[in-house]
Amino acid sequence: MNSRPTVQDPGNTAAPRFVLDRRKAVPALIGRHEDFLHIAGLAGTAYDLTALTKHGKHCYALGGAMGAACMMGLGLALARPDKRVLVTTGDGELLMSLGALATIGVMNPPNLSIICVDNGHYGETGNQETHTNRGVDLERIAQGAGIRLTHTVATEAQIAQGARILRVGKGTAFVLLRVNPNDNIEVKLNLDGAACREAFRTALLRES
Amino acid sequence: MDRKTDVGGARTWQDALYEQLRRNNVTQFAYVPDAGHSILIDRSLADPDVHAVVLTSEQEGVAMLAGADLAGARGVLLMQSSGTGNCINMLSLIKGSRFPFLTLITMRGEYGEGNPWQYPMGQAVEPVLKAMGVICVHIDRPEDVLPSINAAMTMAFQSGQAVAVLLGQKLIGAKKF
Numbered sequence: 001m002n003s004r005p006t007v008q009d010p011g012n013t014a015a016p017r018f019v020l021d022r023r024k025a026v027p028a029l030i031g032r033h034e035d036f037l038h039i040a041g042l043a044g045t046a047y048d049l050t051a052l053t054k055h056g057k058h059c060y061a062l063g064g065a066m067g068a069a070c071m072m073g074l075g076l077a078l079a080r081p082d083k084r085v086l087v088t089t090g091d092g093e094l095l096m097s098l099g100a101l102a103t104i105g106v107m108n109p110p111n112l113s114i115i116c117v118d119n120g121h122y123g124e125t126g127n128q129e130t131h132t133n134r135g136v137d138l139e140r141i142a143q144g145a146g147i148r149l150t151h152t153v154a155t156e157a158q159i160a161q162g163a164r165i166l167r168v169g170k171g172t173a174f175v176l177l178r179v180n181p182n183d184n185i186e187v188k189l190n191l192d193g194a195a196c197r198e199a200f201r202t203a204l205l206r207e208s
Numbered sequence: 209m210d211r212k213t214d215v216g217g218a219r220t221w222q223d224a225l226y227e228q229l230r231r232n233n234v235t236q237f238a239y240v241p242d243a244g245h246s247i248l249i250d251r252s253l254a255d256p257d258v259h260a261v262v263l264t265s266e267q268e269g270v271a272m273l274a275g276a277d278l279a280g281a282r283g284v285l286l287m288q289s290s291g292t293g294n295c296i297n298m299l300s301l302i303k304g305s306r307f308p309f310l311t312l313i314t315m316r317g318e319y320g321e322g323n324p325w326q327y328p329m330g331q332a333v334e335p336v337l338k339a340m341g342v343i344c345v346h347i348d349r350p351e352d353v354l355p356s357i358n359a360a361m362t363m364a365f366q367s368g369q370a371v372a373v374l375l376g377q378k379l380i381g382a383k384k385f
Contacts, residue, residue: 039275060278065301068271075275075283078236078259099264100271107261193305197278205280 017154018120022179026117027052028159029177030086034058035167036113037076037204041069041089043124044184045117049088051187057203063191067097070114074104077112080204084111086166091118091132098141104172105146113166113173114142119181127181142174149173221353222247225312228354229284232361234310235259236276236283238269244314244380245286266291267298274307282365285311289330289374292337299340302370309342309370310360319348320382333374342370348378 026048030036033052038059040049046061053059062068073087094101094116104112120133132138139152149171153162162175190196226248237252237260239245252260263269269285276283287295292313302309316323317330334344343363347356356373363369 037278062301064304065271065298067267068274068298068301071268071271072275072278074261075236075272075281076278077275078261079276079279079281097268100268102264103261103268107259193301197305197307200278201280204278 018118018178018180020154020156020177020179021183022048022117022119022177023183023185025153025156025159025177025179026088026115028156029115029153029162029175030088030166031163036084036086037080039069039073039076039085039087041087041093042066043092044090044119045069045088045093046189047185047187048117050189051185055190057199060196060200061189063189063193066093067100069093070097070100070104073112073114074100074107074109077109078107081109081111084113084167084169085109086113086115088115088117090123091116091120091130091138092122092124094138095131095136098145101142101145101147101174105142108146108148108171110169110171113175114147115166115175115177117177117179119179121181123181123184137176139174139176142176147172147174150175152176152178154178221350223251225353225357226251228357229361230255230258232282232365234282234284234361236261236273236281237286238263238272238283239286240264240266240269240288240291242286242288242314244288244375245312248286248312266294269311270295270298270309271301273309274301274305277307282308283310285309287311287313289313289315289317289333290326292333292372293329296336296340299337299342299370303341306368307370308364308368310364311342311372312357312375313372314375314380315377319377321377322382322384333372337372340370342372344372344374346374346376348376350379353379 040046040061042062069089077085165173266287273283317326360371
């Protein structure tokens with residue numbers, strides 16, 4: 001039998017669950033995207049950041065290698081302590097690489113921030129529910145990994161605090177942004193990873 | 209390990225290896241703890257000019273070094289042969305985006321191995337790395353370490369290749385069971 005437990009409301013029972021529209025919430029949370037070097041995880045967040053930065057050369061968006069985003073952000077942040085680095089990844093990708101949170105928690109670079117856009121679904125692969133729809137709370141996992149600056153954004157009123165901690169710069173920050181799984185951005189991705197690498201490096205290494 | 213118990217001159221070639229990596233501006237050392245790499249790990253932890261990053265799983269290091277490359281920084285992934293299997297899909301990132309990649313792998317499951325559990329992954333290291341586009345350089349003699357690491361750094365950081373330097377059990381010694 002294919003029965004499974006359903007958790008109606010894990011964590012905070014008062015918190016609304018997946019309601020925000022990512023097309024508005026992601027740009028509102030990030031604010032001035034030019035303030036950061038960006039790593040965007042594959043699928044949903046690659047669309048979010050490609051649209052927000054308009055294919056910006058300060059954004060490296062993954063099209064595969066699921067689980068890479070957070071650790072790419074760590075390598076970049078350690079190499080460039082003079083720049084703020086923002087990783088934007090989805091719940092599915094983060095669940096595949098939870099150990100990266102522990103590694104980042106240990107290093108705790110002050111110029112690294114992570115947004116997990118949590119829609120509770122594997123939106124790219126058939127829309128199956130992820131663990132976050134079944135009781136797993138990624139903010140608490142980030143806290144347990146040693147990341148001290150964390151926040152969950154599930155309502156518009158919580159966006160301002162989330163935006164603030166992305167720029168505190170006193171240790172790695174983690175913001176869990178819960179969004180509706182039905183609001184998706186349509187934009188053409190550049191899936192040529194080598195071209196993205198070259199463009200990102202050329203722009204960054206030329207300016208500095 | 210002190211010099212009195214330094215079988216095969218491991219401290220000598222590992223210290224020289226670390227210094228050669230540093231002379232070539234390697235500044236990120238990602239590692240999963242391993243006795244065979246202990247000198248490199250300890251020296252990177254003690255070096256204020258590098259980032260020594262302990263990983264929970266080897267694939268994290270593959271992604272981390274790609275991130276470092278985006279900023280023009282050089283790194284190395286230190287792991288044991290068993291860790292190779294944890295990296296396979298993440299190597300898509302390296303091959304697909306043509307990131308340079310350098311890893312030093314201490315071998316198990318080959319020459320003189322006394323634990324049968326080590327053979328499946330140990331024997332699969334070269335075929336699976338080759339399948340993912342990683343060039344393997346196998347070392348069995350201390351005098352080959354420095355020339356091989358120099359060759360590997362040229363291949364990775366000058367020619368943009370993905371390179372694994374395999375430190376064989378003839379070099380590092382087989383663990384006793």
